Amino acid sequence: MPELGLSTSTSQPQLPVSGNRHLRLVRNIFIGIFSAIFLVWAVLFVTKGRFLKGPFERTIAAMTNRKTEVHGDFQLYFAPFDIKIFAEGLQISNPTWASRPYLFSADRVDMRIAPLNLLFGRRRVRWLDLTGGALSLEWNVNHTTNSWTFASDGSAEPLQLPVIDRAKLQKTTVRYRDPRLQLLTDLDFATITSHEARIGEAVQFKGNGLVRSTPFTLLGSLLSPDATVARGTNQLVLHANTSTDRIDISGTLPSLADIENVPLTTSAHGRNAAELLGIIGVVVPNTRAYRVHAQLVKSGTRYSFSKMSGRFGDSDIAGAFTVETGMPRSHIDADLATDTLDIVDVAPFIGYNPDLVARRGFEAAAGAAGAAPARLLPDTSLRAEGLSAFDADVRYRVTRLRSHSVPVTNVVATVDLDHGILKLSPFGFTMARGKVTSEVTVDWRRRPARTRYDIRLGSTPMAQLLGGFGVSEAGTSGTVTGRIELVGDGDTLHSSLATSRGRIAFVIPQGTFWTRNVQLAELDLGTFAQKMFEDRLKEPVRINCGLVAFSVRNGAAAADPILIDTAKNVIVGRGGFSFASERMDLAFRADGKKFSLFSAQSPVGVGGYFSKPSLNVISPALLGRAGAGLGLAMLVAPPAAILAFVDIGDAKGAACGPVLGGATAAAQRTKAGNVRDDLGNSKSAKSGQTRRKRFLGIF
Template identity: 65%
Template sequence: MTEISAAPDEPIMADEPIVAPPRRRRRRIVVRVLLGIVVTIFAVWLLLYVTKGRFLRHPFERVVGSLTHREVKVGGDFQLYFAPFAIKLVADQASVSNPGWATRPQLFSADHLEARIAPLSLLFGRRRLYALDLVNGAVDLEWNATHDRNSWTFSDKKGGKPLEFPTIDVATVAGTTVRYRDPRMKLLADLSFDTIRSDAARIGRSVGFTGKGVVRTTPFTLTGSLLSPDKTVARGQNKLTMRAFAANNVIDVAGTLPSVAEIEGVPLAVAARGRNVDELLNIIGVVVPETRRYRMTAQLVKRGTDYRFTRLKGRFGDSDIAGSFTVQQIEPRIHIDATLATRQLDIVDVAPFIGYNPDLVATKGVVAAARATGAAPARMLPDARLRVEAMRQFDADVRYTVGTVRSRRVPISDVALTTRLKAGILQLSPLTFAMARGNVAADVTIDASKRPTHTRYDIRLAPTPMSRLLSGFGVAEAGTTGLIKGRLQLEGDGETIHESLAASNGRIAFTMPSGTFWTRNVQLAELDIGTFAQKMFEGRLKEPVRINCGVIAFTVRRGVAAADPILIDTTKNVIVGRGGFSFATEAMDLAFRADGKKFSVFSGQSPVGLKGYFSQPSIDVISPELLNRAGAGLGLALLATPVAGILAFVDVGDAKSAACGPILRAAPAAAQRTTEGKPRDDVGNGKAGKQVKRKKFLGIF
């Protein structure tokens, strides 16, 4: 048998160990490490499962508190473990603190919190809870005073994030309350939610809530429902309906929210109704004139600090309203920007704009409405005080138009009003409207920044045909031509319209360029019985009498207006007036007399008096002067012959024609002249109580 021996140059190694390749060695190390990790995780899992992780309460409080910059406490039972793969958290008497600036110590507290959390959702994507059981949870949501931080944003940086909720598959939430506070809106609300039970991310019915709170100083209550809570649980869209009751108003809100606490940029349908729009807007500190009962709808969209209401439609009293407005939370005051329009405005609904209660105006009249404001009997101007302090709390820019004003006596149309309120100064400028008898433009400034409030009135009547202006006073339009224009400029101090006018100074003037009147009207105005009868029997009653020029003007001092002057020059006579009226008492004492330029028999030549009050004017045709003349005529008839009695009613026709230049300039009485350039001494001079110089008849009276 042949033996095989090793080659001399190849040494034989006895018992040499076999070495594994490097790749196999690394794989073996990885397996051992992974096995160690698995064993460790299992050991941790087993430890947590057995102990329920109760020993982690204090580390949990420290870690979560550090991450949220808040104090986190668990006062009762605590569990934190995997069961088996979801993280199970149990915390009784748990709380998370609010930041130091908040008014409540706790952002969140609950008697019992039990949740199963998807582990990976804590690291990636949307937070997800497989299950949630919450008992007597309380959430406090607040904004700080400067509105740049909120309590639910866990960061020291400025700016508050929207409130977000995790996805919840199965939940039971009982006894939950939410408190919301916004100092800029001066809003505080406390809500209580019905018990919520969901299964497989479905609740299956609406979730109701009730609440109460305060907006500024107005308390409110509310009820509401989440009509699609299944989508809310799944962080989807949520249909919300809510009804609030505040200051005699009912406000309904409905819309679809991206999440239960997010309304930014979301269109909401809003409807409101109540007895007074002023009561509604006064909730947010905005003052408007009182109205009768109203109902309105609009679409609300909140963007940042702006609350914009569009598609506004509704009615107040017997009038309609439409348009849009925006409420801006601009410190230190709210700002209102509005564009509104009314197709038909009932005259009764205008009453609140000058201080009257519209319901009283509608049922009992203007005088009763004025009396309700504190005015004396028979007065028309209201004594309703301006709400000065409220006017200083907000600014406004409002544009308002009206198609027609429904009125039985003075039809008004094409109203356009621009209102600006800033720092307590209210400007109604311009205010324009068309009457059936003339066009009016006005600028009114109410300066409530001063004490007492200072008001400036500037009201202008555009050149208007006299036929239109006077048609309501028995002057037929046919045969009457010419224009009339006027202006009222007054300034006064006072907290009501009546007070400011009663203390006002200024001037009121109406001028008439050349035109014509029916003879009938002129003769009746001067009580020229003879000429009137003659014209009537001759069939020439409608023969026009030409007006050369005329002015009706008053100088106002401390609320008392005195004629300065009243002077109308026609081709056949000169009409002069004296007296005046008072804004304080609203009493009138005016007298008009027409002196003929031509000889006339049976001319009364007696003043026609306008007396009484603004609310109860009276015309006094049979004046003492006319009675004295009748007595003189009777005496002449007894002493001489009946024909002699006629002499007492004869007008020799010596009235001096007026120069039209000063009249058309609405110059005061001192500047009035005859056509010969002589000063006139037969017109009122702007001083209360000054009488017009009497004219002598036939040189004997």
């Protein structure tokens, strides 16, 4: 039967000859690469890669720019898929500026690394067995590079450790040195064993070191090391001790060596906060025993302490401060506050030992600070050399100052320390409802230091100011304003005042003054008034105007003038006081404007020392005697020391304009406009200078 033209055969597509050639080429290349890898693997596995010891040393040396040596057996091969590195006597050198010759050395290193992690830049170690390892982490003097950063440009990078799945570490030590912080510490770690990224128990470490010449010891624990080796979190507990202080730190670290930007709970206590802060190069006055708590965050070269609270002595402290160590000079920035500041805890700021003040008083503390017997001003150096080593911006607020005599509240102080120049500006407080504002500048770049004092007392009610000294609020409406401007040279409070020059003036506007017949501090003015006037004061003294002023030269202050005009009397004073010897020798006389029942009054002398003032009824022959002044006692009770002495006489009333303006004795006038001849200034300023020299001749 004839074919109908249909075919039952099926045609198959055929690859081009060139396509078959490409497939065979790819296959052959793949087989070749696999064979080469297998050959390399086989050669390395059989030989253990010992022949690669030299290339390994040269490769690591080229990568790190450090000499690398393996003094014992060396192995480098795949086992079976991880890279196994085994080395005995491995040493990687440190830069020449480091304190130890080797960045890393070990008696024995056995580790396995995942190859794919290396390809993708991940630093993961599957197994590490380390015996006799020693790691030396150091910064150079300029803090521009460190021993663990191998960049050729000298840049510095933070330390980052690899993730370790399994580890066994024995006899491991770590050194850390930072010349800028003047810190050196050596740590010894207990034997560490882990399996499948789990260690199981706390890792203990201990060590010692030196920070700014202060030796310390360390004891710490990693409470969750399982998380640490897996690159997770770790609970750190650290205790540091010096001979006088203890510091406790705890917190959660993201890894073993990563403390950057991690909040750490910190507490410290000891006998003197100055010793603690001295560890980081911050100079403050000595304190009594302290205990503080804060949250510490390290960010690069900045150490921030926030949420701070605690006590020093009998005073509380709170706030925050930051220490910046990354600049050419360290810098402190602080906001601090105290609710109640005990007067004893203020003592160190002017050179007293607060513990001695608390036990035996200011006079004993002054003696221990180098002052002569019966003197108060301390002669202890304020550590100028330390103040030249760092800069600071500090803001400090005190709600209340606890003292027995003068009520002081709302203290505000701003401290600016810049390259050895210390400015206390503004420094203000409220004293008995009067505002005291001041600016104090100390130039520590000079030797000796130069101090400028500018202290202003706003209008202050005498009744509140002197309420603790027997002044009656009911009959006292007078106020006091004043200003102290002095410049002196010296590294102590005593020496700067003993060389000072300037002016002290306190102005008393119109008002009344009334004192009860009681003892006023060591000046028994109530008893003296009774003896002098043969009776108690019957009514408040009505003040027209008054001025208690001194001109200061070379630490000696001369009355210039002391002049108080009351309704019945004119009170004048002569003499002065010395900051150098702390002696005072003043004579006061009250001349009545009209006849009074009082009679037989003698001039009144105020003598002795700042620490032990004395009141005496003296004869007219003693009026010409020179002397040292009322000094600090004048700030305690100037009206009480003067206004109680009423006398009979034909006194000439004072023109209150120059008095209220704080003018010198030469500028004072009577109500009639005549030059006063009862202030020790004679008839001219020139003769007044002559008398002033004679007054000061006793010193």
